[in-house]
Amino acid sequence: QHYLSLFPLFEALGVRSILLKGGQTGRERAEVLAGIQSGQVQVVVGTHALLQPDVHFARLGLVIVDEQHKFGVLQRAQLREKSAWHPDVLVMTATPIPRTLAMTLYGDLDVSVIDQFPPGKKPVKTLLFSTGHRKEAHRLMRKELEAGRQAYVVYPLVEPSEKIDLQDAIEAAEQLREEFSPFRIGVLHGRLPSREKQAVMARFKKKEIDVLVATTVVEVGLDVHNATVMLIEHAERFGLAQLHQLRGRVGRGLHQGYCVLIHALGRIPPYSRQMPLKLELSRKSRDEIIVENSQGDAISRSTARRRLGVFAQCEDGFALAEEDLKIRGPGHVLGVKQWGEIDFRVADLARDTGLLIQARQAAMELLERDPALALPEHYFLKETLFRKWSEKLALGSIG
Template sequence: MNRLLQGDVGSGKTMVALMVMLIALDNKFQACLMAPTEILATQHYESIMELLQGMDLNVKLLTGSSKKKEREQIHAQLISGELQILIGTHALLEDVVQFNNLGLVIIDEQHRFGVAQRAKLWKKNSIPPHVLVMTATPIPRTLAMTVYGDLDVSVIDELPPGRKPIETKHYFHNRRNNLNHFIRTEIEKGRQIYVVYPLIEESEKMDYKNLAEGLEYMQAAFPEYKTTMVHGKMKAAEKDAAMQEFAKGEAQILVATTVIEVGVNVPNASVMIIESAERFGLSQLHQLRGRVGRGAEQSYCILMTGYKLGEDSKKRMNIMVDSNDGFEIAEADMKLRGPGDLEGTQQSGLPFELKIANLTRDAQLLQHARNVANAILDNDPTLEKPENQILNKQLRKLARQKMNWSLIS
């Protein structure tokens, strides 16, 4: 299996992942689940342990923070086959992590992992394991591959009962007073607020300054409420303490960078404000929006920008305001950014091979080409027949890399 499971935040992807893992266990295989951050990996571990209550299963968590003694125990139990389910972060990719019989790999929020990183998990068993990737927003590269047919797609297209679609608004900075009034109204109703600042990679100092200024501004504008801050440079313990303060409702406003993009579940948070929203890609904006709308109350996402917006930025803001659909957003993202390099590791931008085809416009033609290719391989799997020699030669020329990236989601 090489399957993409697309479903919005809170639609039940973790439950599906657990059911598939249990099927692997029934067939005497081990399973692992990899998430991009410690917060998310820990959240998966806790929710899965809760669902498995009363069942005699060996499940462990492996992250960068795992103690040496814990790691040694995990490594020994993996090799012996005693450990059935391993949940963790990039730590799962280390060479020292060896399984007895890995049958299933589940990757959550796959757009946060590089293609080469995901490939490492394929090598953890002599027979490559089944792979299930889960996301709320397929990245353009993955979307392009679904057109090519290398990934099967399953979609959870419903929100859980009682959930309302998130209302998204685009405000310019001159609406700041209206926004503050709206924030105060929501907090008075007992709700909580996220305020996210962009990460400008060229200047970490500038990032921190933005964030620190944002914290000061929110503290000055809302002195009667508690405002806390989270960013990627904080120590894990500090970050967790700030997140816990917010999750427990002790702080009403959380000022953060995109470190909160995945895996934070605070049902009481109803407003997501994204500052300088034009600096974010569509996939990231959709992920951030997914942090709210987890309770039964109406939730809002406010995109704040300056007046000077380029054409692409304007399009991105309009798409976000008009749609809550992950696939629709990914398609729009693909039109704006290109699908990435299908045979390589580039994740966006137009691939040089496609001189004429357009992956969005030519979907039916590409599907037809895929069917023709399958028919040729069914008839001549090794491409040895005379009529297939040109194809054979061309494929050999293209296969410069050992690893066939196009098979990896």
């Protein structure tokens, strides 16, 4: 979609652009790689295929990573290393991962925030339903379908799994066909061949499908203005970034959008009334049963409840990212872990933000006076820096 949007714009400017992705024939790929390496192609739009070792750029000057949360730290580093010098890097995401947000606090990233809705767009209403109230959620969806709208129903799995005993999208579609007859039900998941995926999405856009039952492959890329309902089953198994991306699929037209979360967490109090995180984590209770999310990561029920509570109250992706930082921890700036507890002995990134900003300012002033830390009074600072973190310093510059 990016390539199809950008191609005519660049063509009008006399700039040659090309697409690199998996599934291209050997001949197509060879032609694309030759154009990139020779410099005849100035703009390359691609998937993770750009990370392959046989992709060589003539003069890579700018790297733009969209949906940044879908790339690991080392993958983003790989792209940057495809240049003999450090190219400029722009990372884009609706919900920055905790590590990236922490880096904005440290001052290692400059940030621009687009926080306005497009003209005429209404905020999506987010509703929580426990599994015992699924029929109420389905009534809302039927009401929208009867008004001529369309809906998504999203499940975290494709096939039954011994590890996570959930209904999957394929089984759900059969049940929904019976319940929502005569509305037309379609199925979309990651294991469908590429052409079948494209065909299903095209039918949904043409209103030949009323309800699209899918996995998270609909998280990005689909732009159907008539779709007003995003119903997410087992919502406790999704992260905040995934939920925010899925919510963004609806309400893209003039009609009111609804994001309906069905969960197995019982009653979820408003986020502002939930127990302080530190106190909650210090208490061992029956509530701390571990569940697994859609990436296979183990999370506690209280963490899942906290996520859904804040998600239902907030539609600002950056504010959600800040809460995610508090809940999951910032990960390692000088490492590859993108979330988790930071290895400070005393400091708390969320609690001590003011102190951290002062420390950042002091560090910047010091580096302005002595960029190479060459002055005698900075000898021990430099020696300690390299002794402790010399092998990891490069990772600190990867957004």
